[in-house]
Amino acid sequence: MAGRKQKAKSDPTVELLKDLLITQLCTVGVLPHDIRKIVGCDMNRVTRIVKPIKKALKAQSKLN
Numbered sequence: 001m002a003g004r005k006q007k008a009k010s011d012p013t014v015e016l017l018k019d020l021l022i023t024q025l026c027t028v029g030v031l032p033h034d035i036r037k038i039v040g041c042d043m044n045r046v047t048r049i050v051k052p053i054k055k056a057l058k059a060q061s062k063l064n
Helices: 012-028 033-040 045-064
Strands: none
Touching: 012 033, 012 045, 033 045
């Protein structure tokens, strides 16, 4: 597989902190595209984390 990039192994702590940063930025209202720029990750990762959070926030706002 000549064209494939190998994913560099990274520290699990760093990855967890990135996920937490994505979560916090989402709850504050930062747009996913801007979150991707800030955290420096791919859009799939941001979407995977942001989608359930937005769904929960929307359900919570309907209850209040």
